[in-house]
Amino acid sequence: GLSARLAGVFKKLRGKGKLSEKDIDEALREVRLSLLEADVNFKVVREFIAQVKEKSLSAEVLESLTPAQQVIKIVHEEMVELLGGKAKPLDLSGNPPAVVVLYGLQGSGKTTTAGKLALNLRKSGRRVLLVSCDVYRPAAQRQLEILAEKSGAGFFTMDPGTDPAAIARGGYEKARTGAYDVVIFDTAGRTQLDDEMMDEAARIRDAVSPRESILVVDAMTGQEACKVAQAFDEKVGLTGIILTKIDSDARGGAALSIAKVTGKPIKFASTGEKLEDFQVFHPDRMASRILG
Amino acid sequence: SIFTGGRVTQEFLDELEEVLIQSDVGLKAAMALRDRIQEENKKRNLKTPEELFGVMEEMVAEILEGVSEPLRTAPSGPTVYVLVGVNGAGKTTTIGKLAERWRGQGKSVIMAAADTFRAAAQEQLAVWAKRTGSTIIAHQSGSDPGAVAFDAVRAAISRGVDLVLVDTAGRLHTKGNLMEELKKIIRVIGRELPGAPHEVILVIDGTTGQNGLNQARVFAEAAGVTGVCITKLDGSSKGGIAVAIADELGLPIKLVGVGESADDLRDFDARAFAKALFA
């Protein structure tokens, strides 16, 4: 892993007394390689390394007997801070129903996440309504309806020919009059290059004024995670991120990329296909995982 | 400027390496290509950025062409394709597109709804069957996927159907029991029809980073993958993981998904793909 590689670098440099900036650069090259292998965006890596370098040019590190450990400690701390410090809960404040909208690329796990969120909230005694605004994907509405049954949530949608923003309005009305505590809107997968679909995303947001606008991101996403997250953030204004499929062996560097470019908190991690496979996000665990 | 006095600078090579990394080819491939272009430049003394990018495109295209193969069909009787891959990659949609293609050639198609696990998986495939005029074979939710595949191949043989497309549940390559289930589905198909499946198509999401290589490695070993389909290349991702997969595992990239409609399927074109990496 990285610890061993860094230790190797510093071992080579030992016996020179105090370390120099050049020595730190050499060590940080290993960190850079490790982060790129973990799919962290190359621009984010560059900025992150610069941050770490600044902190590493201290007497603490340069005169340390175990500089590798010191550098790893700094890298880990900087990463945890970027990933949000400590776990942040879902914002359900204000008059009910609290509105949550899920957005994301095709296949990232939005519909399944809607079901998981519903189950999670039901466990804390809340009445949840699940609304499907996906009129495009075959059987998407049926998929969410099944998850509503499984999670004990209410379900609402309209005919597939309906405008998703109109479905959103209808769903909000049902949540309001039906005394639901939370209403979760599932939307169709979309790429940020599709202007029409991005406009639709904004119209859905305008229809229901969400408390939480969440980007659902696959943990295995590569370099484009930055551009995708930025585009969604600019278009709809994200309040949080949910990372899915972290039960895979993907290092998950996309999490760092997205945290860096949006500054938005990662609130949950989805850890499997069952509705129960859902946890509050732990920045420290994710940092260790990305470092590998 | 990147070229000073007609020579390639380290800055330019750095930038080139970054373009490659940005496209998800991975660190290993990016560094190897950078070294090779540096060598090439010594030999050929390339003068302009255009020349250099041209050579780079050539190298990438060669890696991909070197392992390329067309989609196989059965010499006689039904052709059987099984689509495999991790969750959400685009398997079910790609089956819809393949059905559209074969139906467009006047061929008959059976879809096997062997994802008996995920919510509304069979309903989703049924819509594609209806859209493409294909027959669908499905069992109860939760039933044995091998049995669905078996019935579909049986039906294709007895009815003289041209193509069987087997949809499987998304599964992470890290889940041993699910990989065993997949092996069983493929064995069942092979026992029922010698030579089948004619293709085990691994569907990889085009937005995937380096984990795509892990996926390909494990699925290839477990399921005998014969070809790869990279989906969602209509997004901003370049799908560079295809290069790493071709280079390190020698798997042929056969198909590309470029959208969510029935006609958004293309045969893999190595030249066009290499060009797009540097666009």
Ligand SMILES: Nc1nc2c(ncn2[C@@H]2O[C@H](COP(=O)(O)OP(=O)(O)OP(=O)(O)O)[C@@H](O)[C@H]2O)c(=O)[nH]1
């Ligand atoms: N292993 C694993 N699979 C997951 C997880 N979350 C979702 N999935 C699976 O990923 C696949 C895609 O999930 P969906 O919920 O359909 O994704 P989506 O974002 O709604 O897809 P579109 O609506 O088509 O954009 C399904 O097979 C899910 O079961 C997770 O945390 N781990």
Ligand SMILES: Nc1nc2c(ncn2[C@@H]2O[C@H](COP(=O)(O)OP(=O)(O)OP(=O)(O)O)[C@@H](O)[C@H]2O)c(=O)[nH]1
């Ligand atoms: N933009 C785009 N979307 C695609 C492409 N291929 C599939 N999709 C979308 O990706 C999402 C997931 O597709 P599915 O076909 O359900 O994926 P899957 O692999 O069968 O998913 P699971 O069965 O849940 O593992 C759907 O929203 C599809 O419309 C493509 O080439 N481009």
Ligand SMILES: [Mg+2]
């Ligand atoms: Mg969905």
Ligand SMILES: [Mg+2]
């Ligand atoms: Mg499927």
